[in-house]
Amino acid sequence: MLCLISGIEEEATDRSIGQKEYDDLSEEYAKKQKLDEEVEELKKHLQIMPNDDDDVYTKATPLALKVPVVDYEIYTENNKPYYKIIRANGTHQLFLSFLSLIRSFYREDLEMLSQIVQDRFVSSKPKNFSDDFLLTTLK
Structure with a gap:
């Protein structure tokens, strides 16, 4: 009977370890999803401005x-x-x-x-x- 109880305890600890890993993975996924949403939001507001003040000079003669x-x-x-x-x-x-x-x-x-x-x-x-x-x- 002791073996049966110790087996149940091991199984319970295995489930708790699995649950912790699952919780960690779901937290990471939630963070990544939130970050992706923020990036998409920033891309919507991103406006590309031409840089006319660059110091590049090309000598070209037509x-x-x-x-x-x-x-x-x-x-x-x-x-x-x-x-x-x-x-x-x-x-x-x-x-x-x-x-x-x-x-x-x-x-x-x-x-x-x-x-x-x-x-x-x-x-x-x-x-x-x-x-x-x-x-x-x-x-």
Whole structure:
């Protein structure tokens, strides 16, 4: 009889442990459900605002605004040769070195400048070192 009573007590304690686990799980489920409801409520009130104050700057030149190179001049000031690149819209850029000119040019601009230099020196020879340098470099 003692065995029967101890078996019933073990079964009762097993049920109480199972009941505690069930209660814990139901509490966790209730908390999760409440949290999900709060999230849904917040999503309803959430409004996405565009951020116009971002610091990202993209340098973009529309194709229609790229003005082709039409001429160049080499002039000397304070014993330094300057490359003056003249564009079709009348604007010009000055470059102190040929390297800076190459770095800032687009491929199409370099091809156009090369064509201008070659056309200029088809019938005549370069008069100074800078002209000769341009002719040999842009071939």
